[in-house]
Each structure stands twice: as C-alpha cells, then as structure tokens.
Amino acid sequence: MTAPDAHRPSPTESLRSAGTDPLILVVGVHLVLVDDAAVLLGRRRNTAYANGMWHLPSGHMSPGERVTASMTREAEEELGIRIAEADLELVHTLHHLDADDDRSRLQLFFRPTRYDGLVRNAEPHKCHALRWWPLDGLPGTTVPYTVHALAEIGRGRCLSTVGWAA
Template identity: 75%
Template sequence: MNPLDNTRRPAALRSRRPGAEPPTLVVGVHLVLLENDTVLLGRRRNTAYANGLWHLPAGHMEPGERVTRSMTREAEEELGILVAEADLDLVHTLHHLDADDGRSRLQLFFRPTHYQGRIRNAEPDKCGQLRWWPLDGLPAEIVPYTALALAEITRGGTLSTVGWPTIT
C-alpha cells in the first residue's frame, strides 16, 4: 500500500472533501503555576467536563480574543491575579482528540514569569478547592491530559498528542 494512501487515516480525516472548510479547532489555555516543585491545581465543581477532578486553572479562547489575552483573563477570573500577556511563557502544547465529542482541541500551557495579587479561589461555584500538589505526587483524580502535560513539562517536553489513533 502507498504510505500516502488515506485509507489508514482516522475516519474524521478521510471524510474531508477537497475544498471543504478546515475543521474547527477548540483552543484551551492552562496556567502552570509552579512553586518549590509543586503545582497549583483546582478541584472542578459543577462542571460539565471532568467534574470532581483536579485540573490546572484553565479556560477557552473566546471569539476575537488573542490566545495570550485568553490566559490573562482566565487567571484573573479564576485566581484573582493579574498577569501581563508579555509575562507568559508557552511551556507546552498538547493536541488532544477528545473521545467524548470527537473534537480536535489544542491545549496551550503557559507559565507566568510574574504576576500581581494574591492567589485565591475567585470562582468557588466552579472550583471546590485550590491546592498545591508536588509534581511527583499528583492526585489520582486528575484530568488525564493534565497529568500527561505536567509530566512532559517536568521532563522538558514541549509537544505531545493524546487521543489520536496510532498510525503505522
């Protein structure tokens, strides 16, 4: 078989017609706050996705919004801290094929070099608790791709994929 033959590609990719609109990509932003080999996680509450699991402070880009502005907005909304867009370092990119809805999601993980304010749970209706966890002792009840991304960040990896079929 020709290695470029598309019959081994995932069905969602094979079904694209020439000239069709490109697939919509959901972009998530995640704040990686590290302190003394610990990371800040929040326990999700009253959420449609991953309710009860630990996750980084995160959200999605809104229409017409720069990705860095999305991250600074989420930091303020969720933690009550101010982060300048220029103070964000992109530390990891994860391309996620969501098994629940089949959507392709680009998850961007930012680490601030500086922020202003005192970290607090500014959205207690969506976050049951904030807690610092050791990087080598993350909770069992964590969003799986969050654990993967943190492991990659810890080892210096800048790109990972999850949920995509293995193509040989």
Template identity: 90%
Template sequence: MTPPADARRPPTTESHPSGTDPLTLVVGVHLVLVDDGTVLLGRRRNTAYANGMWHLPSGHMEPGERVTGSMTREAEEELGIRIAEADLELVHTLHHLDADDGRSRLQLFFRPTRYDGRVRNAEPHKCDALRWWPLDGLPGTTVPYTVHALAEIARGRCLSTVGWAA
C-alpha cells in the first residue's frame, strides 16, 4: 500500500554535520549447527576479539556480499562445508551494542536446513578446537552474546538486544 503523497518522506540532500557519520552497523553472521541437543562451537585463537573463548562459527559481511552469501562463505572457510543460500534459515537477530568499542552490531544467526561435506576445522590458525556442547551445558568461557542468542533461539524468540541501557 502506498502512503498518501503528503505522508511520504521527502528525499534528503543534506550532508551530515562535520565530525558525525550516518549510522553504520557491523553485520555479523553466525552458523547454528545443532545435533541431538548439542551445538557446534569453536574456541577462538589468535584473534583480536574473544581470544580463547568458545563461539559459533561466524564472520562479518564483506562489501558487495548478500548476507546469505556471507554465511555460506564463512561456513566453507571455517568448517569446509557447502551450504546453498536457499538452505539457510534465519533463526535469530541480535542488535548488540559492543561494550568494548561502543559500536552497534547486528548479529544474524542462521541454521542450515541441509549442507554438504563433513564438518572440520578448516582454519586451525584461528580456531584451536571444534566441539559439540550440550545446549544446556555451554562452557563458562563462551562469548556472552552467543550464550544469550542460543537461549533466545531455544525460547523461540527471533529478536533480542544486548548492551543497551534499560
């Protein structure tokens, strides 16, 4: 349905004041592989963020990529598996305000309906272990927003926020 002409927002041509930028979100993609009540996590190694902590296979969108293309690329790079973009189901969206750098991040969590290949650690220089953990027994050294998102997914919630003032 098209809004009435007077309700449409006029195009803007103004520039942003000196020293400010328009909102930019960092978009992260996360793969949620669940098997018989367990979830696959990798322990991060030689990374700037959460070194030594357990986390879902994940990465960031690169310029010019579709979000689903980012997820399929990361799955192949990190786990050696191939996922068709059409086989990805978005199971959770997390709007995360990162306390470390103050940046607003949109974290998207995907579950594949199917994939090809055998899961393996394809990036041992960035991940020193892959392990299946019970969803109700994640290690204490799991990235906190990962724990949050997995709990929200288990509750059937598709959207949450973390890090914002109440």
C-alpha cells in the first residue's frame, strides 16, 4: 500500500521514464488511391527518407492542423487533386517504430470516396514518377511499411504495428 504523501508519477512521467515521450509522436498521412486493383505510388526523389523507393502519396501533419486537413493539403500539393475532408475514409492506422531514428510514428492511411481534378505529379522535385501498380505486384523497392499497410487494408484490418518487439 502506498503512503498518502508518497509521490505517484503522472502518466506522462511514467512514459518518459520508460523512454518514450508522447509529445513528440510523429503523425504521417497517406493517400490510398485504388483503381481496378491497382494502387498509385510515387517514386521518391531528393528526400531524406526512402529516396528512390516507391511510396504512397504522403506527408506529415503540421502543428495546429487537423489530420484530415493535413491529408487534403498533401493530396493537392503532391497530386494536384482536391479532396473534401468529409470525403476521406480512414482505412488503416499503423503504429510504427522507426528503426532509423527510434521514433514512434502514427501512420494514418486514408481512401477518398471522391476527389476533383486529374492526378498528376505536382512535385517533380520530390517525386521522380507516379505509377499505378497492381496490389498483388508491388515493386520490390516499395517502402516496407507501405507494403505492410496495403496488405493489412486488403485483409480488412484497421490497425497494425511494425517495428516493435514481440
């Protein structure tokens, strides 16, 4: 039994002592565009992460931004398409421990129910090419957690983890 005057660590203090800090959780947003069993991927260029690899159109939340606003902003910046926030469906959440920097990342995967405009490579300085790939034939140079998330979405699973000890 704990004495009434004993200091009990707050949940945040307990997390910090365990080596994690919820205040620095990185949130990534990913757009899953599927057409005829093919998914749109971009080949990354001039990027610090996964340069030269295929990945879903994606980005990070900015401070003070709603997660859905973040996804619509990224879709317009990268693909030149407009998506209403209400037209985004969250199809998967991945809690990812990044082996490169040991940071905890929450990766959110959205599918639009509709969008306006024609898909185009609006950031050629960051994306070498856009291409539709069969879901059962992704290139070997696809970002591994992207492959994982797409497989989980195909199984109808809405939550998974990658990089954490079993």
